[in-house]
Amino acid sequence: xxxxxxxxxxxxxxxxxxxxxxxxxxxxxxxxxxxxxxxxxxxxxxxxxxxxxxxxxxxxxxxxxxxxxxxxxxxxxxxxxxxxxxxxxxxxxxxxxxxxxxxxxxxxxxxxxxxxxxxxxxxxxxxxxxxxxxxxxxxxxxxxxxxxxxxxxxxxxxxxxxxxxxxxxxxxxxxxxxxxxxxxxxxxxxxxxxxxxxxxxxxxxxxxxxxxxxxxxxxxxxxxxxxxxxxxxxxxxxxxxxxxxxxxxxxxxxxxxxxxxxxxxxxxxxxxxxxxxxxxxxxxxxxxxxxxxxxxxxxxxxxxxxxxxxxxxxxxxxxxxxxxxxxxxxxxxxxxxxxxxxxxxxxxxxxxxxxxxxxxxxxxxxxxxxxxxxxxxxxxxxxxxxxxxxxxxxxxxxxxxxxxxxxxxxxxxxxxxxxxxxxxxxxxxxxxxxxxxxxxxxxxxxxxxxxxxxxxxxxxxxxxxxxxxxxxxxxxxxxxxxxxxxxxxxxxxxxxxxxxxxxxxxxxxxxxxxxxxxxxxxxxxxxxxxxxxxxxxxxxxxx
Numbered sequence: 001x002x003x004x005x006x007x008x009x010x011x012x013x014x015x016x017x018x019x020x021x022x023x024x025x026x027x028x029x030x031x032x033x034x035x036x037x038x039x040x041x042x043x044x045x046x047x048x049x050x051x052x053x054x055x056x057x058x059x060x061x062x063x064x065x066x067x068x069x070x071x072x073x074x075x076x077x078x079x080x081x082x083x084x085x086x087x088x089x090x091x092x093x094x095x096x097x098x099x100x101x102x103x104x105x106x107x108x109x110x111x112x113x114x115x116x117x118x119x120x121x122x123x124x125x126x127x128x129x130x131x132x133x134x135x136x137x138x139x140x141x142x143x144x145x146x147x148x149x150x151x152x153x154x155x156x157x158x159x160x161x162x163x164x165x166x167x168x169x170x171x172x173x174x175x176x177x178x179x180x181x182x183x184x185x186x187x188x189x190x191x192x193x194x195x196x197x198x199x200x201x202x203x204x205x206x207x208x209x210x211x212x213x214x215x216x217x218x219x220x221x222x223x224x225x226x227x228x229x230x231x232x233x234x235x236x237x238x239x240x241x242x243x244x245x246x247x248x249x250x251x252x253x254x255x256x257x258x259x260x261x262x263x264x265x266x267x268x269x270x271x272x273x274x275x276x277x278x279x280x281x282x283x284x285x286x287x288x289x290x291x292x293x294x295x296x297x298x299x300x301x302x303x304x305x306x307x308x309x310x311x312x313x314x315x316x317x318x319x320x321x322x323x324x325x326x327x328x329x330x331x332x333x334x335x336x337x338x339x340x341x342x343x344x345x346x347x348x349x350x351x352x353x354x355x356x357x358x359x360x361x362x363x364x365x366x367x368x369x370x371x372x373x374x375x376x377x378x379x380x381x382x383x384x385x386x387x388x389x390x391x392x393x394x395x396x397x398x399x400x401x402x403x404x405x406x407x408x409x410x411x412x413x414x415x416x417x418x419x420x421x422x423x424x425x426x427x428x429x430x431x432x433x434x435x436x437x438x439x440x441x442x443x444x445x446x447x448x449x450x451x452x453x454x455x456x457x458x459x460x461x462x463x464x465x466x467x468x469x470x471x472x473x474x475x476x477x478x479x480x481x482x483x484x485x486x487x488x489x490x491x492x493x494x495x496x497x498x499x500x501x502x503x504x505x506x507x508x509x510x511x512x513x514x515x516x517x518x519x520x521x522x523x524x525x526x527x528x529x530x531x532x533x534x535x536x537x538x539x540x541x542x543x
Contacts, residue, residue, distance in 0.1 A: 004255045007200070007281055007377065008315040009481055010047035011472055012097065012260075014381045016323045017054055017076060018062060018442060019420040022429075025437030029420065031077035035085045038092055040454065044385060045472030048095035050202050050260070052323060054082070058108050060171035061402050062323075062418070064204060065106035069189045086197045095199035097260065102186050103205040104172040112173050115164075116155070125182055126173050127165035128155070129215065136161025142217045143167070143233055148407035151233075165215075167208060167233055169402040177209045177242060190249045190257075200250075200258035206274065206283070207263040210238035235265045243279040260284065260317065260377075268308030275314035282317045282377055289319050292336035293363050293536075295495040295508045299487070302374065306485065309376070316376035320367060321384060327417045328367065330390035333360030336508075350392050359536065361387045365467055365525040366506055366538035370495070372471045373479055373504035373540060380468070383421055386452050387464035390416040391443075398444055419443045422453035431455070462527055474523055478502045478540060494533075506538040519543050 015034060023032025031054070041049065053063035056073050063073065072082050086096050105112055114122035129140035131154065139152035140163055152163040153170045165174040175182050190201065212232030219231075243259070250257040261274045261283035268287075274280050285305040291297045309316040320328045333355035364387060371378050394415055396404075401413030420441040424431030429441045430453050450456060457463035480500035488496040493509020502522070507513055512534045515521075519541040521529055526537045533539055 006047060006095065007258045009375075010095075010377050011045070011372070011475070012048045012050050012377065012379045013041060013044065013046040014322060014379055015049050015051045016382055016418055017051055019418050019432075020382055021421070021423070022433040022437070022441070025433050025439060026075065027429075027433060027437070027439035027441045028075050029432075030075065031072070031081040031085050035081070035088055038088055038094070041094060042092045044469055046094065046380070048097055048199065049089065050097040050379070051099065053099045053101060053204075058106055058171065059400075060106070061169050062400070064101050065104070065108075065169065065172045066101050067106040067108045068110075069100070069186075070192050083196060090197065096197070097200045097202055097258075098193055098198050099204060100186075100189070100201045101204045102175070102177075103208045104166065104168060104174045107171045107173055115173075123162075125176055125179050127176050127211070127215070128162045129165070131161045131163050136163075139163055140165075141215050142219070143215075145169070145406060147403045148411065165211075167205075169406065171402075174211075175209070177239075183242065183245060187245060187249050190246060191252075194249070194253050194257050198257070200260065200281075202260045202262065203280070204262055206243075206261035206280070207235040207239065207265055208233065209242055210236040212236055230266055235263070235270055240273060240276075240279060243274065247278055247280070258282070268304050269311075272308045272312045272314070275309060275312045277313060282315060284319050284322075284379070285317050286319070288371075289321065289325065293332050293367070293508050294336055295490075295493050295506065298370070298506075298508070299495055302485070306375070316374070317379065318371045318374055318376060319379040319381075320364070320371060321381045321417065322379070323381065323418055324414055325417065327381075327388060327390040328364045328384060329357060329360040329387055330355055330392070331360070332363035332367070333357050333389070355389070355392070357389050360389065361464070362526065362536045363508075365464065366536060368468065369471060369523065369525050369538040369540060370504060370506050372475045373497075373499065373502075375479075375481075375483070375485065375499065381417075385465055385468040386421070386454065386457060388419075388421075388449070388452055391419045391446055392416055394419075394444065400443070415443055419445055422449040423455065425450045425453045425456035467523075467525065470523055474540065478522060478542070501542060503541045503543070504538065505533050505541065507533045507535055510535060515539070515541060516543070 018029045020029040021033030021037045022028055023030050054072055054076050055066045056068040056071050057063045057065050072079050089096050111125050115126055130136050132138040139150050143151040145151045146168055151165055151167050155162045166172050167174055216232050259280040261280045263274050263283050265271050271283055274283050287301045291301045305316045334353045399415050401415045403411050403413035420432040422430030428445050430450050432441055457465035483500035486498045490496045491513055494513050495506040497504055512532050515531050515533055522540045522542055524539040529539050
């Protein structure tokens with residue numbers, strides 16, 4: 001645990017705690033279940049875990065509506081259990097990264113409750129504004145919530161016709177980061193968890209804290225476009241002063257604590273601004289996640305990401321899926337349009353084209369080898385290592401994502417990638433909850449997931465799980481930490497590069513291609529690869 005630069009090359013496993021492992025039988029994942037599965041994570045070969053919010057929350061948005069940043073959600077456990085988990089993870093050389101949600105609080109947070117009571121100065125911590133039009137009947141501007149509908153809610157019975165801003169759900173009021181008390185409070189929250197041994201934070205909506213002065217109209221944009229396009233609600237220059245303050249907090253600790261940004265911005269040049277030496281350490285590369293299964297697009301995305309990170313001396317960070325987007329297997333289970341701007345993996349296509357999950361799994365295995373061969377940091381979302389697909393057919397009554405309601409029941413939201421994991425090859429709940437549990441999992445699991453469970457794959461050397469274990473072991477041995485990517489000349493549809501004395505070959509094309517003479521296969525995404533690489537496959541070779 002002494003490598004101060006561990007975060008530059010780490011493999012980080014994302015734990016969506018509500019769906020990882022249920023230790024007490026109530027159908028909800030918790031710290032007890034997570035702690036019990038530490039041996040599994042250690043055997044997988046990860047360097048750190050990132051845990052989605054585990055703070056007290058009314059769960060209007062699955063914990064991203066935080067009511068208390070210095071405690072643990074009771075359905076997940078206690079502070080004492082959190083302390084014990086951090087210590088147990090460190091004993092296995094696994095670092096712990098928490099999720100911090102600085103853009104907004106829960107509407108049950110003591111600050112917002114004080115604001116609703118109009119206590120002196122309380123409303124200044126949030127973004128309250130008078131409505132427009134006769135009697136203040138209209139929202140203060142035209143901003144839309146990421147989840148659908150207006151980004152403003154009216155304060156009932158307020159004599160000044162005030163509205164409050166919520167770029168997400170109405171139960172998630174946005175904070176006013178121009179207020180010094182807000183800045184001081186969050187620096188204190190960071191220190192609280194750092195003092196407990198937490199190694200870093202993933203920053204939710206890192207690009208959204210500061211809004212353009214005056215909160216001007218942003219023009220007509222869809223909710224999704226507003227979240228990653230130029231807009232007065234996003235990616236304002238003032239946010240960087242906040243992160244310089246956060247970095248000064250991290251610098252007080254030895255080894256230094258680290259930050260990873262979730263920042264949806266228009267370009268890699270804008271993203272690099274978050275990674276300057278006195279700000280954040282890493283940021284997710286979402287272009288890689290959104291790229292279609294096409295060699296030319298993947299190469300462009302990789303080059304742009306590496307150049308942007310290198311411009312400020314930061315490592316690139318690669319991610320294939322997370323709790324907010326469809327699972328990789330499903331994204332690759334349908335046709336792959338030619339351009340990045342046409343990477344139509346959105347949920348709207350689910351009814352237009354039947355998913356071929358066997359094809360999706362084949363491509364996902366190959367892209368995992370590509371991801372792990374690249375320099376920098378790699379993130380694995382829980383279940384990726386099992387080849388789980390998006391659950392597209394959840395019953396309407398089971399859906400809990402606020403997007404489902406706020407979109408007028410037109411966008412099914414993100415529940416399909418959040419279904420609890422299968423651990424045992426048996427009946428539902430597949431070992432997610434302990435034997436004898438009477439409560440069903442909080443989201444229903446598909447009837448065939450036992451065959452994709454950890455137990456089913458553990459004894460199969462050709463399984464998804466073994467591929468991930470092998471890849472993470474060999475990653476440390478095969479790919480030189482500081483070696484740069486050097487592209488090889490290849491046929492169309494093929495991506496190949498060297499790093500040190502190893503090569504990675506990826507075939508996204510329609511025909512098998514020969515591998516270079518004289519190389520030996522170290523690891524392949526499909527069995528039987530010797531001198532020819534099949535379609536939708538990848539291989540690591542050494543000359």
